[in-house]
Amino acid sequence: MYCPSCKAEFRTGYTACAQCGVALVDELPPGPLPEYLDLTTVLVAPDESMLMVAKSRLEAEGIPCFTTNNMQDLFGLGRIAGYNLVTGPQELQVPPEDAERAIEILEAIEAPEEDAE
Numbered sequence: 001m002y003c004p005s006c007k008a009e010f011r012t013g014y015t016a017c018a019q020c021g022v023a024l025v026d027e028l029p030p031g032p033l034p035e036y037l038d039l040t041t042v043l044v045a046p047d048e049s050m051l052m053v054a055k056s057r058l059e060a061e062g063i064p065c066f067t068t069n070n071m072q073d074l075f076g077l078g079r080i081a082g083y084n085l086v087t088g089p090q091e092l093q094v095p096p097e098d099a100e101r102a103i104e105i106l107e108a109i110e111a112p113e114e115d116a117e
């Protein structure tokens with residue numbers, strides 16, 4: 001159970017938020033998560049395999065990352081008829097505060113034969 005006002009989670013049995021006094025709901029309504037609204041695109045991958053490699057590297061470094069497909073699913077925009085979202089280039093996005101580090105990590109992936117570090 002969740003409070004739709006302050007987003008606090010309550011155990012089953014509660015019916016109203018102790019803080020706000022509003023009725024709890026089973027699930028929070030789907031909608032943009034504020035902290036994910038302002039993502040920075042750090043990579044446009046020509047295919048999914050490269051996207052997956054990049055994503056797993058960033059996640060291994062503790063950087064949360066999102067593909068444009070995920071974002072569109074999240075916002076319910078991924079089902080536009082006639083618009084193929086799967087086969088085109090896919091963007092990898094991270095929160096702006098992680099973008100600089102993410103780009104460094106991605107550059108290291110793209111030039112594996114260089115032993116710069």
Ligand SMILES: [Zn+2]
Pocket residue numbers: 003004005006007008017018019020021022
């Ligand atoms: Zn509340």
